[in-house]
Amino acid sequence: MSSSPDNRALLIAGPTASGKSALALAVAxxxxxxVINTDSMQVYRDLRVLTARPTGEEEAQAPHRLYGTVDAAVNFSAGAWVEEAARVLAExxxxGKLPIFIGGSGLYFKALTRGLSAxxxxxxxxxxxxxxxxxxxxxxxLHxxxxxxxxxxAERLNLRDRTRIARALEVxxxxxxxxxxxxxxxxxxLLPPEGVTALFLAPERDELYARIDARFGRMLDEGALDEVAMLAARGLDPLLPAMKAHGVPALIRHIRGEISREEAAEIGQADTRHYAKRQFTWFRHQLPEFAWMTVEEAGASLARALVS
Known part of the structure; x- marks a missing residue:
């Protein structure tokens, strides 16, 4: 990363539970x-535990932006995020700081490096x-x-794809x-290509899935169920993004007495694993310029690049 300091930017993408946050904090x-949030779920203030947002202790170690700034009742979009990211980038x-964009939302990263539809x-x-x-x-x-x-x-959308059908029709x-x-x-x-270092953290799949399952269990022990109970009590539209966060629908079913806590956990874990698989596929095809590596390889690579 030898370009002008005014153009430098570090992008750390990857599937959930891949070690992005620890790496970003170390670099910061x-x-x-x-550290600038580039995750579509971590923008919501209602779901700190369930979306694995940085803790207060972590946020105290380096400046963080765009975490927990949006109410769950808001249908926050990639376009709205780009507006906020532009403001933070100017800051x-x-x-004179290094912007470190970190997250798992491919569309947000694509907007940073390639632009976004208007x-x-x-x-x-x-x-x-x-x-x-x-x-x-x-x-x-509606289809x-x-x-x-x-x-x-209409031709490219599945007849049962409720969210995308509604979105296309409302537009x-x-x-x-x-x-x-x-x-x-x-x-x-937002970012000139010559100043960007873009990484995709790609752990071994079985290891990643085991970490996802373990982390979901810890989330339940650390207050995720209480978060979802408070969210459910608001009676929000179930199609809102925050209401579809991984684990939220299943935990709401548990709160209503429809399934056990164990069943809800299994559903949340499975949904998160499936999402991680989609993240691998999406970045491979949509943003091939991101360099794939393990978190250990990324640490070593950044140590060399950021001092050059």
């Missing part, structure tokens, strides 16, 4: 860095109307409606244009 302490540059915010009343129709009529009916106004999106109804049209008009990337 050694290199006058600021980092002013302070879909405008959807008015709350439009979103609520579409979601109400989704609940009353079902996803197949049929979508096929009339946005056949391109058309709010803006008069399809998602395909909006995706053709992009926002520029």
């Amino acid at each position: 302490r050694a290199q006058n860095g600021m 980092v540059r002013t302070q 879909v405008p915010p959807v008015a709350a009343e439009v979103r609520e109307d579409v979601r109400a129709r989704l609940e009353s009529d079902g996803p197949e009916a 049929a409606q979508l096929a009339l106004v946005d056949p391109v999106s 058309v109804e709010a803006t008069g244009r399809s998602l395909t049209d909006w995706h053709s008009e992009g926002l520029p990337p």
Whole structure:
């Protein structure tokens, strides 16, 4: 990482439980860095334990930004995150610190390095109307409606993909244009490619899955169930991102007495393992410029790169 200090940035991506946070904190302490959340679930203040956000002790060791800043009732988007990330990046540059973007949300990293489609915010009343129709009529009916106004999106979406069908339909109804049209008009990337060091932490799969299972168990012991109980009590739309965080739907079912704690844990663990598998696949195909390595290899590589 020998470019101008004003252009430097470190991107640490990887599946959940891969060791990203510890590595980012070590680099931030050694290199006058600021840790910037690049995870779509860790933005929510309601789920500190269940999303494995940094602890207060960790946050005291180096500056952290964009963690726990959004209420669970907000349908926070990648576009909204980019706006916040641009503000934080300006702050980092002013302070002369190294920006360390860390997380597992591929779309956020793609927005940093390649830009993002310019879909405008959807008015709350439009979103609520579409979601109400989704609940009353079902996803197949909304898919049929979508096929009339946005056949391109409808063709590529599964008939049971509730979230994406609702999203595509609400964009058309709010803006008069399809998602395909909006995706053709992009926002520029935040980071110049010449200053970026981009890593993807890739532990051995069986080891990673064992860590995921163990960590989920610790989360339950450390207050995750209480977090979800408070979230469930708010009666929020189940399609909101925070309500679909890994473990939340299953733990809500346990709170309602529908399944045991052990069954909820098994579902949460399985969902998280499946998500980790998707993260591997997504980064391999969507962001091949990220260098894949173990956390040990990454530590050694960064030690060399950041002093050069």
